[in-house]
Amino acid sequence: MKDKNYYSEPDIAHGLQSGTQAILESISDGVFTVDRSWKITSFNRAAEEITGILRKEALGRQCCEVFRSSMCETGCALEKTMGTGRPIINRSGFIINAQGSRIPISVSTAVLRDENGKIIGGAETFRDLSEVEGLRKELEGKFRMGDLVSRSPLMEAIFEIMPAVAESPSTVLILGETGTGKELLARTIHSLSPRADEPFVAVNCGALPDTLLESELFGYKSGAFTGAVKDKPGRFSLVGKGTIFLDEMGEISPAMQVRLLRVLQEKTFEPLGSVKPERLEARIIAATNRDMEKLVEDKVFRQDLYYRINVVRVEIPPLRKRKEDIALLVDNFIQKFNRIQNRKVPGMDVQALSLLMAHDWPGNIRELENAVERAFILCADSEITIKHLPPEIIGMDRLSVGTDIKMARQNIEARAIYDAIERNNFNRQAAARELGIHKSTLFRKIKELNITLPEQDGRSRQQS
Template structure:
C-alpha cells in the first residue's frame, strides 16, 4: 500500500481488525464494496479503515474521517437518541438495516440503512464495531414513484378496482352531471366526493356536506332548502339552506337513502328544474349547485322494495361509482396502514418506524366490518399504546386479535389473500378481453403461472 492513506486504510494501526501493513488484499476487498464501510472503537471514533464508498457517501476523505467521532462524520438522525452503536456495545448483538438519514459534508440529506456488527476479543467483550452504511436514495425515489402511483389525493390504493375508479375521477369531475357513490360505511365516500369537487370547475366554490341520516326528517327539509321568517314558531329570521350555501359549488348528500318520500319528490324537482321552495314561502328559488350523493346501502334494492323513488334514483345515478369494501381490496391494507402510521406518528408525537410482520399478517386476516375507517382507528390505537419503534400484535385492539385467532382456529385453511388474488386475475382478464399473454404481462407473471392460478381458482 506504500503507506498511502487514500486506499481507505491506515497501515499498522489496528490489530483488532487483523489488518497490518501487508493487508493490501483486505483493503482492496473493502474498497470494492459498494456500501460505506468503516470501523468504530468503543470511544465512538473511526479507526483502522474507511473505504471509498464511505468517502463518496459522506463527503469526508479518509484522512479527515479517521480519528473523528462517527457522529461528526455521519451526522445521522439516530445519533443522539437511537444510536445503533450504543445498542451493539450494550448488548453485544448486531443491528441490521436500521433506516436513517445522514447529512453529508456539503449539507445534503441522504436516506440510508445502517447495519452494525460487533468485534469481540477472546473473552467475548465487544472492543469495536464495523458499521455498514447503504445509500437508499434510489429505493426512496422508487417509493416516491410508487407513492404517486398509489395515491390520489387522500385515497391510497393499488387495488385494480380502486385504480379503475381513480382513473375515471378527472373525467367525472369535469362533467356537470350528478354523481351517486355507493359503498359500505367507512369505505371513503365522503373523501371521494371531496376529491371530485376539488378536481371540478367548481373547485373555487364551496363544498357543503349534509348527512341525511343524522337529522330528523321534519328538520331535514328546512336544513336542505332553508326557511323564511315566520315559517314556524322559532323562525325569527330567514335562514338559507345547504343548497343556497353551496351556490357555485358542490352539495354532498350523504346517506341519501334516509330521505322521506315527500322530501325525495322535492329533491327530484330541484334536479329536474334547478329550483326549490324554502319553507314558509311559495316562491321558487334557483341555485347553481352540483349534487353528489352517497348511500351505504344498495339503492337499487331500496327502489325494488318501494322505499326509494326509482325516478330519483336514476336522476342521482347519472354517474354511478361503487366503492369496494376493504375486505375486497386486502392488498391495500399494508399500504393504508403505513400511510396512517405516518399520520399518527405526527399526531401522537411518536417515531414508530414500522408494523411487525406478525401484526400486519393479523390485519390482513381481519374482516374489517368498519372498512378503512376501522383500520384507521386500529392504527391510532396501536400508536397510542406503542412506546418503541415497532407496532407489535400486543398493541392492536384485543377484540380484533381475538376475532382473527378464533377465525383461524375455526377455519385454518381460510385465505383472504387468495380471494383477493382471484379477483385481481379476473379483473385483468376482463380488461384484456381474455388474452392470457397480455394478462400475464399485466400481472408480471409467466403464462404457465397464470394458467396454474386460473386452474386453481376455476377461471375458464
C-alpha cells in the same frame, strides 16, 4: 507551489482560476462562493439558470438577497459550515427564483481556505430537483389522488375516470359499503373540480328526521313556523357554487324524495315560508350504502329521482376486495397520527401486518383506521406489533400460538390468488400471468390452499 485545494483572497475577489472555472461552467449544479462578509464572489452558469439571476447582478451582493432559500433565516447550511469548518452534504430545501417560482433543491457546502488554512469564505453547490420531484409526484400519483391512496386495480379504474368526473358539472352517485370512504371520494372530486375554491358541504340525510332535514337543506323565512323569528339560510343556499354532498340518500322519506326531485329537475329550491324560488348553483354528489336498484324495485325509492342522481355512478370496492391496499393505508394512517400527535412511530412489523391482511374488515377503511389508531396509542414510539392490535383482530388464542401467523399468511396468499382469478373472469391462465407465476404453480397453490373455484375455467366459457 500553491495547494490546489486552497484559494487566496485575490482568487475569490477576481473569480476562480481559469481551469477550475471552466469545469464549474460545464456542470449542471449551481455553484457560488462568498467571502467572510457573505458577499457573492463567483456565480456559475448553472446558478444563473436555476435562480434566473444573471452573474453580473449576483456578484458583490449578499448571498441571501440572491439565493432566496428556505434555509436562509433558520438553519443556513453555509453559515453552519463556516462556523464549524465541516461540510454539509445534500440538505434538502427550496429556493424562490427570479420568476417567483418555488424550486426544490439539495444543497452541499464547504469552506474556502487560504494557504495558511485560514477560512476566507465558503462555497455552496445546489442541485435542481424539479425533475426528480416531478417523477416522485408522478409515481405517487399512481397510488394517490387527493386524499385517496390505493394500488388496487379496482381503485385504479376509479382514479382513471376521476379527472373527467371532477371536471363535469353532472350529479354523481357514489355507492359503497359503510366505511369505504364515500365522503372522502366526494371531497376528492370537489378538490379536483373547477369548484375547488368554493365550499364543500356534507349532509347526512339518514341522521335527521324529515322536518329537520327539510329546514337544514332548504332553510326558512321568518314566520314560517312558531319560533322562526328570523330568516335562516339552508345548505343549498350556503354552499353557493360549491358542492353539496348528500350522504345516506337511500334513507330519505318519500315526501323528501319529491322535494329533492324538484330541486334536481328545476335547479331551484324554495325555503320554508317563501313563495320565491332561489337558484341552485351547487353541484350535487349523493351517496348510499344501500342497493338502490333494489329500493327502486321495492318502490321504496322513486325511480325518477334515482335516474336524476345516477348520472355518473362510482362504486367503491370494499376493503376485503382490495387487500393489497392495507399496507399502504396503514403507512398513511401512521404518518397521519405521527403528524397530529407529534410522535415518531416507525411503522408496523410484518407479523402484525399479516394479521391485518387476514381480517375481512366488515367496517372497511374506517375499521382499519380505528384499529391502527388504537395500536398507535399503545405502542409508545416503538414499532407496532401483534400485541398492540385489538383483540377482535388478533384473536386471544393467537397471542401465544405462533402457527397462526403461518395461517394468516396462507389466508393472504389464498385471497390474493382468488382475487386475481376473479378479476380475470376465472381464467386460470390469465390469472397466472397477472400473478407472474406458471400455470402449474397456480394449480398447485389452489390445491394446497383449498381454494374453491367454479368448475369451469373462464377461458372455456369465453370459447363456448
